[in-house]
Amino acid sequence: MLLEISTTHQPATDLGFLMHKHPDRFQSFKLSHGKAHLFYPEATIHKTTICLLLDINPIELVRGKKRTAGKHFSLAHYVNDRPYVASSFMSVAIAKTLATAMNGTCQQRPELANTPIPLQVRISVVSAPAGGERLIRELFEPLGYKLQLQRHLLDTQFEEWGASQYFTMELNHQLTIRELLSHLYVLLPVLDNDKHYYISQTEIDKLLAKGEGWLADHPQKEQITRRYLGRFNALSRLALQRLLSVAQAETVDTKPFETASSKKVTLHEKRLELVKEKILATGAKKILDLGCGEGKLIKKLLPHRHITQITGVDVSYSELTKAKARLRMDRMNSQEAARISLFQSALTYRDKRFDGYDAAVLVEVIEHLDEDRLQSLERSIFECAIPKTVIVTTPNKEYNILFEKMEKDQMRHDDHRFEWTRKEFETWGQKVANRNQYHVTFLPIGEEEDQVGAPSQMAIFTYET
Numbered sequence: 001m002l003l004e005i006s007t008t009h010q011p012a013t014d015l016g017f018l019m020h021k022h023p024d025r026f027q028s029f030k031l032s033h034g035k036a037h038l039f040y041p042e043a044t045i046h047k048t049t050i051c052l053l054l055d056i057n058p059i060e061l062v063r064g065k066k067r068t069a070g071k072h073f074s075l076a077h078y079v080n081d082r083p084y085v086a087s088s089f090m091s092v093a094i095a096k097t098l099a100t101a102m103n104g105t106c107q108q109r110p111e112l113a114n115t116p117i118p119l120q121v122r123i124s125v126v127s128a129p130a131g132g133e134r135l136i137r138e139l140f141e142p143l144g145y146k147l148q149l150q151r152h153l154l155d156t157q158f159e160e161w162g163a164s165q166y167f168t169m170e171l172n173h174q175l176t177i178r179e180l181l182s183h184l185y186v187l188l189p190v191l192d193n194d195k196h197y198y199i200s201q202t203e204i205d206k207l208l209a210k211g212e213g214w215l216a217d218h219p220q221k222e223q224i225t226r227r228y229l230g231r232f233n234a235l236s237r238l239a240l241q242r243l244l245s246v247a248q249a250e251t252v253d254t255k256p257f258e259t260a261s262s263k264k265v266t267l268h269e270k271r272l273e274l275v276k277e278k279i280l281a282t283g284a285k286k287i288l289d290l291g292c293g294e295g296k297l298i299k300k301l302l303p304h305r306h307i308t309q310i311t312g313v314d315v316s317y318s319e320l321t322k323a324k325a326r327l328r329m330d331r332m333n334s335q336e337a338a339r340i341s342l343f344q345s346a347l348t349y350r351d352k353r354f355d356g357y358d359a360a361v362l363v364e365v366i367e368h369l370d371e372d373r374l375q376s377l378e379r380s381i382f383e384c385a386i387p388k389t390v391i392v393t394t395p396n397k398e399y400n401i402l403f404e405k406m407e408k409d410q411m412r413h414d415d416h417r418f419e420w421t422r423k424e425f426e427t428w429g430q431k432v433a434n435r436n437q438y439h440v441t442f443l444p445i446g447e448e449e450d451q452v453g454a455p456s457q458m459a460i461f462t463y464e465t
């Protein structure tokens, strides 16, 4: 993998001072899994370019994994994209080889270190995760970068095999070297989503230190934090709490594709209305909103006075903060406030606080869990808490081809771990019902189209006494 940073600031050879690396020298550094080489392919007063080339040793990588990989030989340990994709290896290499520049220190040109200069960056290659090109743009464009992406073919000799998930990325911006390097340090592993080293508490400190001055205001801060910390939920929550203490919570779209046009704005609204109607039809008085997000459903249920208790649960602290604000809980009288409670919990763990409700709802939540964690959710809700009614909604994957802006195999939200066809949802729902003594019915949400059905789908489970 190769990182090239160029400037046309005059004299461009100042880049050597800013990077603390002499343009005439070729330097190599040892890393835990290979080597990093630093050199300048061009250094003139008009344009200077510094290159950081990583030479990762795939055998070393496997050696490091011995303890966790078990006895079985797996080709995937040896044949994979790790040596070639800009990832956490690149971050480690930046921190190791360009530490002084990254701290914004420059003895020869101190004022220049703090001056935004025109910088051009080229990275070969980055791997695009589930969100594809859109995710890459969402990460860099809010920071002011002009971005160009060139997607590579899977194999240039077999064009019919189509595009790969790899891009060459070019970034242009006027900023300081310190800013540039800290953006790259945080965002390259975020894109790659596969960290090669153990993730510990100190990672939060590193993330916050490198993210200082920009991460708290970044519209994708939650996603960045979660991906940077390798989906370690407890750590992400902690990091987000610390970030939120410096920034106001911002509203993130529940489903970017669905809300792309005004027609589709109504889909989530329709979904929530239908859920509300179905809950009201059961006569439930105590309702549990699991994965309540910003509390939109809770707000709809509040005016119905026969409901005595509405509880919102979410794993995300920032979503709960937004829910609290949306519901204006700080301005409620005590009687009103007593009807609502919000707390943080993960649905995949048994929690006694889920007990004693007439109805539980999971609106667009299951698809945010890894599929192999669904059984834990099933256990905690259907086997332990056992509310009389459980309502679950999830996107209908078949409908995705009708969303114009979606790429093939893309999902409606970057955080979705899967999306199901109607048949897949019904198979899952039926199994859950059979195993736990529930009866289940399925309904479409939104207008049904030929062949693909409705955009979203609902299952209503009723406990058989």
Ligand code: SAH
Binding pocket: 254, 290, 291, 292, 293, 294, 295, 296, 297, 313, 314, 315, 316, 319, 345, 346, 347, 348, 362, 363, 364, 365, 368, 369
């Ligand atoms: N139900 C809300 C929000 C849907 S978005 C609505 O329809 O508007 C999905 C929500 O599920 C997010 O707020 C996310 O934080 C939450 N979530 C995802 N995984 C979770 C888990 N394991 N435990 C609890 N909440 C989870």
